[in-house]
Amino acid sequence: MALSTLNSKLENYIESIDVKTVSIERRKLLAPLIAFIQQNVNTNQDNRLHFICTHNSRRSHLTQVWAQTMAFYFKIKNIDAYSGGTESTAVFPLIIETLRNSGFEISAIANTENPIYSIKFANNAKPIIGFSKKLDATFNPKSEFAAIMTCSQADGGCPFISGASARIPITYDDPKAFDDTPLQSAKYQESSLLIATEMKYVFSQITTIRHDKATKFSR
Numbered sequence: 001m002a003l004s005t006l007n008s009k010l011e012n013y014i015e016s017i018d019v020k021t022v023s024i025e026r027r028k029l030l031a032p033l034i035a036f037i038q039q040n041v042n043t044n045q046d047n048r049l050h051f052i053c054t055h056n057s058r059r060s061h062l063t064q065v066w067a068q069t070m071a072f073y074f075k076i077k078n079i080d081a082y083s084g085g086t087e088s089t090a091v092f093p094l095i096i097e098t099l100r101n102s103g104f105e106i107s108a109i110a111n112t113e114n115p116i117y118s119i120k121f122a123n124n125a126k127p128i129i130g131f132s133k134k135l136d137a138t139f140n141p142k143s144e145f146a147a148i149m150t151c152s153q154a155d156g157g158c159p160f161i162s163g164a165s166a167r168i169p170i171t172y173d174d175p176k177a178f179d180d181t182p183l184q185s186a187k188y189q190e191s192s193l194l195i196a197t198e199m200k201y202v203f204s205q206i207t208t209i210r211h212d213k214a215t216k217f218s219r
Contacts, residue, residue, distance in 0.1 A: 006073065006122050010103025014073055017193070019201040030198060032168045034205045036146045037076070041206055046078045047071075048145035050164070056085030056132040057092045059150040059172050062192050065099060066199040068128055069121045074203040081128070082145070084135030090114045091130055092176070098188045102196070106130075135161065170198075 006014070022030070033049075040047045049067055053060035064083035071079035096117060100106050103121075109129070110116040119128040133139055135147075147164035151171055161167060172195060178187040 005124075006069075007103050007105060007120070010069070010121055011073075013102050014069075014196070014200065017197050017200050019197060019204055022198055022201045026198060027201070029170055030202055032166070033146065033148060033170060034202055036166050036168065037079075037202070037206055040078070041076065041208060044078075046080065046144075047076075048080050048082065048141045049148060050082045050084060050135070050140060050145045051148045051150050052084055052086075052135050052161070053149075053151040054086050055089040056083055056087070056134070057089045058095055058175060059191070059195070060085060061091055061095055061130055062099075062195045063148065063150050063170075063172075063199065065104070065119055065121075065128055065130070066192075066196045067202075070196075070199045070203040072122060072125060073200070074206065076203055076206050076208065080141075082140045083130075084133050084137060084140050086135065088114065088134050088137070089132045091117065091132055094175075094184065094188050095192075096130075098185075098192045101189065102192065 005011075037047050037049075039045075049064075051060045051063040051067070060083040064081045068079065068081040071081070090113060096106055099119065105120040107118050108115050109118050110131075114132050117130040119130050121128070129139075141163065143163040144165050145163065146166040146168055147161040149167070149169045149171065151174065172191065175184075175188045175191040178184045
């Protein structure tokens with residue numbers, strides 16, 4: 001049986017990411033997410049990570065995709081990453097282009113006003129299905145999940161999220177601020193790299209139990 005391996009370009013990209021660049025302040029911000037994942041790993045429970053932003057068009061997709069990918073990279077099992085918004089719009093096209101540039105294999109399943117994408121990070125792993133949806137859409141979990149707020153507007157606008165067992169604010173600046181400027185592509189890549197770096201740091205901290213020995217993955 002063929003092993004499921006990361007796309008080679010994507011693996012090289014991930015290998016080049018230096019988690020030592022994550023600041024002490026950001027590590028403190030990421031600590032509750034690490035604790036949530038670790039607790040579920042320790043008890044052999046599923047980890048449902050729901051990344052939430054306003055329009056589910058940029059940052060929430062980047063965090064969903066990179067979290068799922070880093071979990072695979074570090075061989076952390078039972079991780080399911082989701083994304084949603086307080087509104088449903090569409091994945092911004094430059095998000096797809098940025099992910100492709102990093103090594104993801106992406107194809108459109110449905111070309112509509114709200115396109116649906118297959119986002120593959122590994123040869124034989126099931127793809128991430130990417131499209132814009134509200135946070136309470138049927139595609140998303142209903143209970144026992146971490147609600148990870150990736151933008152301050154959604155964090156402030158959603159004082160209560162039904163079914164969430166944890167609420168974790170990890171906010172990022174919106175690359176939309178640079179749309180239609182000469183810096184647009186560079187800023188989207190910068191935003192993606194920042195999120196990828198922090199998700200790599202998060203999953204590098206997760207300890208798994210194998211043969212009665214605790215092993216912390218390090219890359």
